[in-house]
Amino acid sequence: MRPGSSVARRALVGALSVAVTLALAAGVARAAEAACERPVYLSFDTGHMGVAPLVAEVLQRHGVKATFFLANERTLTGGSSLDDTWAHWWRARAAEGHAFGSHTWDHDSWLADVPDGLRVKPSQGPQAGRVRTLTSAQYCVELDKPALRLQAMTGQRMASIFRAPGGKTSPALLKAAAACGWTHVGWAPAGFLGDELPSDKFPNAQLLQRALRDVRAGDVLLAHLGIWSRQDAWAPAVLEPLITGLRAKGLCFATLRDHPRYRTAANTLR
Numbered sequence: 001m002r003p004g005s006s007v008a009r010r011a012l013v014g015a016l017s018v019a020v021t022l023a024l025a026a027g028v029a030r031a032a033e034a035a036c037e038r039p040v041y042l043s044f045d046t047g048h049m050g051v052a053p054l055v056a057e058v059l060q061r062h063g064v065k066a067t068f069f070l071a072n073e074r075t076l077t078g079g080s081s082l083d084d085t086w087a088h089w090w091r092a093r094a095a096e097g098h099a100f101g102s103h104t105w106d107h108d109s110w111l112a113d114v115p116d117g118l119r120v121k122p123s124q125g126p127q128a129g130r131v132r133t134l135t136s137a138q139y140c141v142e143l144d145k146p147a148l149r150l151q152a153m154t155g156q157r158m159a160s161i162f163r164a165p166g167g168k169t170s171p172a173l174l175k176a177a178a179a180c181g182w183t184h185v186g187w188a189p190a191g192f193l194g195d196e197l198p199s200d201k202f203p204n205a206q207l208l209q210r211a212l213r214d215v216r217a218g219d220v221l222l223a224h225l226g227i228w229s230r231q232d233a234w235a236p237a238v239l240e241p242l243i244t245g246l247r248a249k250g251l252c253f254a255t256l257r258d259h260p261r262y263r264t265a266a267n268t269l270r
Contacts, residue, residue, distance in 0.1 A: 036251070036252030038251050039217065039218070039253065039258065040191075040217065040218070040220075040221055040246060041067065041220045041221065041253075041255065041256055041259055042066040042221045042223070042253050043066060043067040043220060043221060043223075044067075045068075045069045045103050045165075045224050046068070046069070046073045046081040046082075046224070046225050047073060047225045047226035048073065048074065048076045048225075048228055049073075049226050050075075050225075050226040051226050051233055051234075051235040051236065052089060052225040053089075054235055055239060056089065056093065058240050059098075060096065064243055065096070065253060065254065065255045066099075066253070067098065067100070067101060067255045067256045068093065068099070068225075069103040069161075069185075070103055070146040070150060070158075071102075071103035071124065071146060072124060072125070073107055073124050080124070087153040090150065091155075095154075097255075098255065099159055099255035099256055099257050099266060100156070100159060101158065101256070101266075102144075102145075102146045102158060102161070102162040102163075103162065103165060104139075104142045104162070105124075105142050105146055106123070106125035106142065107124045107165045108139075109121050109122075109123065109164075109165045110164060110166075110173050111131065112170075113172040114133055116133060117133050117135040117136060118136070118172065118173055118176065136176035136179065139176050139177065140176065140177070140180035140182075143177060143182050144180075144270070157269035157270050158269065159266040159270070160181050160182055160183060160265045160266070160268040160269070160270055161182070161185050161266050162183070163186070167186050167187065181268070183262060183265035185220065185256060185262055188216075188218075188219035190211070190215045190216065191219040193211055193221055193222060193238070194211075195223050195224055195230060195233075195234035195238075196224065197230070199230050199231045199234075204232060204234060204238050207234065207238055208237070208238045211238075211242055212246065212249070215251070217251055223239070
């Protein structure tokens with residue numbers, strides 16, 4: 001026997017043991033997910049995409065399916081969240097079985113209803129930061145664009161659900177969206193996970209504790225794939241313990257395709 005071979009063998013056995021343990025744990029988690037009757041619905045809006053690889057890795061490791069709402073947002077690398085650089089990332093999420101909705105192409109935040117349409121302020125695109133007015137038909141185009149881009153990137157059609165940026169809506173906006181087949185999805189009060197808040201006033205530990213205390217079965221949860229204003233990024237510190245902590249409370253994770261209120265729209269493809 002060569003010197004050190006027994007040490008190497010023990011190391012290999014140890015590594016294999018860890019891999020088997022992790023695989024079994026993931027299998028148990030997936031089985032529990034399938035049988036769980038107390039779901040919560042984790043959703044992510046696009047952002048600067050800085051934590052997108054980490055989010056994907058954590059979701060995959062824990063067997064969690066989420067719903068992503070897509071807008072064409074500026075990224076840390078100077079591109080945009082729906083450009084060709086990110087197409088492979090979205091293809092992988094589609095292959096994993098996640099669900100997808102629209103977040104408007106230019107991230108248009110509603111400001112007011114006006115006689116000729118909707119007054120909005122996009123945070124992305126060539127008119128970023130400038131107030132503009134969209135007719136109902138033009139707003140529908142803004143909702144449709146992410147669906148068309150998702151299909152081009154992944155071959156998968158988008159669900160007929162959307163989330164207005166900031167969750168800001170009006171009866172006129174909802175009516176306009178419904179007329180072209182879109183259903184709005186907000187989030188539960190306890191489901192606001194706080195990654196948009198300033199980290200000096202709302203540290204990650206506090207946000208995690210609050211979510212584990214307050215989230216209940218049936219809640220739609222909201223986070224992002226990167227927030228520019230938060231100094232202490234949320235996902236690296238909170239996402240994984242949130243998943244394990246909520247499961248320890250007997251909750252599980254599902255996409256909006258299974259939500260009793262949204263399942264019809266979420267299973268109607270664009």
